[in-house]
Amino acid sequence: MPPMDGKTALVTGASSGIGRAIAQRLADDGARVYLTGRREDELRKAAAEIGPAAVAVPCDVSRAADLDRVVDVIRADGRRLDAVIANAGLGVVGSLAEATQEDYDLVFGVNVHGTLLTVQKALPLLAEGASVVLLGSTTGVQGVPGMGLYAASKAAIRNLGRTWAAELAPRGVRVNVLTPGPTATPGIEGLAGLNGMTTEAFHAALADQTPLGRVGRPEEVAAVAAFLAGPQSSFVTGAEYFADGGQVQV
Template sequence: MTKLTGKTALITGGASGIGLAAAKRFVNEGAFVYISGRRKDVIEAAVAEIGASVRGLQADITNPEDLDRVFETIRTERETLDVLFANAGVGELAPLGEITSKHFDYAFDINVKGTVFTVQKALPLLTSGSSVILTGSTTGVMGTPAMSIYSASKAAVRNLVRSWAQDLRGTSIRVNVLSPGPTQTDKIDELLTPEIIESLGNGTALERMGNPAEVAAVAAFLASDDSSFMTGSEVFVDGGYAQI
């Protein structure tokens, strides 16, 4: 596997779940990978698990100074960036009637504002032909009980990509959305009951939950030159969940 040989990648939210699976896949494909996250201990554990060709950076994407430090580190150590996987995101349950300003700000500050400025601050480092991948969700195109704010934030991510594909005309920088469906991660286990998780899996056409490695495989495709004629697109990795 050498789709990403010689490339430098940054994965935000890269220490767990889909981000960690993507970091492992990118390294296996030949990339040098930076992973960022808010918790130092989790970042260090992820780096130790991946082993080689990886560097962990503690950073909160809602903090502009943290983002500046991340990109200055990459500029100093690697000069340029070929792949940006803006994967950091959060979700909480809150049905209409129980939504608070704190809940709203938490989701939109990380999922939308943090994503916007992660990409914008990366632009000076991105090379011609580089790939930007944003993590969306099936919830961005579906009605989901108790997840209207999270869903709205992911719908915003989808539209950012449509607009940025236009803004990036003439640069050869590609930007696409990777939208997972029900995927078995620690975050899902914390957020939902086993009964709901089982129901989600049964709701896919493949009648099971996805594995983070399956999403990572598609992230590697979008990061590589195999997707060189794709921009402004949304790619679902959802077992058919939002398609049927």
């Protein structure tokens, strides 16, 4: 029997990249998956490609009203949530001297406040024994020039994961952080352009930072997310799992 057979999952930021791969993996594992994202056309295309187990609900996680609508859709379907994957996030590149209030509001509004709202709004629907997976970043434990706001937002995610694991333990709800390293996603392609590099050259530069000598694939990160979301990790909470090719481990 598939590990998520009969279960229900919510994946934010699922239009493309890692979120899209996680939604696909959970559906393959038997779950009914609710996908959210801001780009409606891309989101609905992703859901159609995943198949009948996927439901697209356009949503900006920084807006409470949008997440209320997501919860209403799930509740109307008569569902409880067995897994919440808070993946939606974004970043800006800029030094300390260049950082603006608008940059701060955007990054922390989506990455931190959006994650808080996602889990908070999902609380009434969480089944006993449910799993919450928060997406971190290797920048959260490094000092990468130009990535200060993004890194700080992801460091905050790590501590929220610890705190919520303690708070939700009496309900049997587990909370863990999944931290990808350099992964071949549209976001990485965008960073390549900002650095004046081709995608191939940027991948090669990132590969040099990992002991495994390559960038990761979204489905490799999704496999770890599926482990944390499913029954195989039933005694794991408050942890941070790195899928980074050893980037910050070796």
